[in-house]
Amino acid sequence: MSEVLSSENIKKNSSVETVNKKRSQLAEVWRRLKKNNMAMAGLAILGVIILLAIFADVIAPYDSVAIKQNLKDRLQSPSGAHIFGTDEYGRDMFARLVHGARVSLQVGILAVGISIVIGGTLGAIAGYYGGKLDNVVMRIMDVFLAVPSILLAIAIVSALGPNLFNLMLAISISSVPGYARIVRASVISIRDQEFVEAAKAIGADDFRIIFKHIIPNSLAPVIVQGTLGVAGAILSTAGLSFIGLGIQPPAPEWGAMLSGGRQYLRYAPHVTTIPGIAIVITILALNLVGDGLRDALDPRLKS
Template identity: 65%
Template sequence: MQKQIHRQDKKTEISNYRKRNQMVEVWSRLKKNKMAMLGLVIIIILLLLAIFADVIADYDTLVVKQNIMERLQPPSKKHIFGTDEFGRDIFSRIVHGSRISIKVGVISVAMSLILGGLFGSIAGYYGGKTDNIIMRLMDILLAVPSILLAITIVAAFGTNLINVIIALGIAGIPKYARIVRAAVLGVKDQEFIESARAIGATDATIILREVIPNCLSPIIVQVTLSVAGVILSIASLSFIGLGIQPPEPEWGAMLSGGRQYLRDAWHITVFPGLAIMITILALNLLGDGLRDALDPRLKQ
């Protein structure tokens, strides 16, 4: 018994060493991709803006408080992105709006990943009727466009931040269930899974410690791309009035509020639109770079 435990500990140590080497190899390959690194730099800048938004711009004075005397001013030294129809500083609203977009994106994708990953891992590991029932439910959800499903949930339960996060999180569950299921099917019959069963590991332990960690490559790439999709979805919901409500500085709501002034004050819509475009572009560049770095066929 002690020999088996010693062998298992040694295998775990070897596995951890290999994982560290793989991470170093993936990072070195990712660094060679200039576009992916550009996306990573932009994302880091956005995260810093979101973290230090209160330091960069005062929320009550510049973001929420209306100043009709300075409405619709073009970009200047005082307001580098100009002011909106209520005299609020657009740059400050974009900075604080990054908090909302990143928060909704990360929490919604985390919800989709946890629930979808749980369903997908159970379906792939057990197979049979369990797999059939779970995946048919996922197919039903996939039959409804994700944005339409999110609109239905938000319209039914109300337009607030929590409901928007729940709606977008539920809409992304089937996608992760299918990805994780496919990855689990590829590893569940490997020798290390049989070794875990041989030493008496429970199914939950095998799934959480052995199966899912070996399926992380496609999941990591999908998470990066999904955050971009969620940010675009929340902007779309806010644009049609079903997302974050005024006076909260959400990028889609800023676009919706400024569209009637597009001819006379172009800056009201252009800068929030650029913020959405640059954020999604950066996430897509990083996602593409991670996909290439994690592709085992590129190791040769």
């Protein structure tokens, strides 16, 4: 009886130690991230943009402000009534920016999430098993990498049609090879370490070893690349919408707003410059956070 109790106590203590270790690692990463002033500034800006996107319907009702046309107020300069002015159809620019932030963040986050799941799984399997399977998977990834990502996205959207789902699908597919290569490189460096050998020795199957032990220890470079990937996905979304293959009118999207206002650039520059500035600020914030996470998660910088 005492032996059973002692074994249960050992298990409880080991689980508590594991939880405390994970918490201490997260606390250490957060402590080091807080020391990076630029990363914290990017995080603050990103937090504001996310809050605006979440409460977009409260800040500016979609049907009555963001897409309702009012031609008598078209192309008004920024004023008290319209802080960012109005566009070529008299719609409030601030309302369209706020709702456009929701679209851009949604596409960016979901597209990168799909890319990480698919690419990470393929990269982990290829790196763990190696041999012919690794060669086949990575050669397929090389074929996708040989095609410029924006060109591949244009081809997919053109074939499937321009809408929100197809846009996310196109951007995610074009980003899969990059994540597959990153995860594969991490898995190759981890698969022969002692904790993996110990998991094999106690009879753990390959599925458990890959998804329970190897992938969690390969996430640091994926998190960093994913943060930067969201910025790239937002930029790709704006680019595709600019050429008419993204979100379709009258739905607000930053790239489509740029495209619609370019012919009024001379006498109503706010129609183009304001969504352009929004894209620049968002991409800059994401890049600052990504750089900060890279430094915080780099084990060589712990000292």
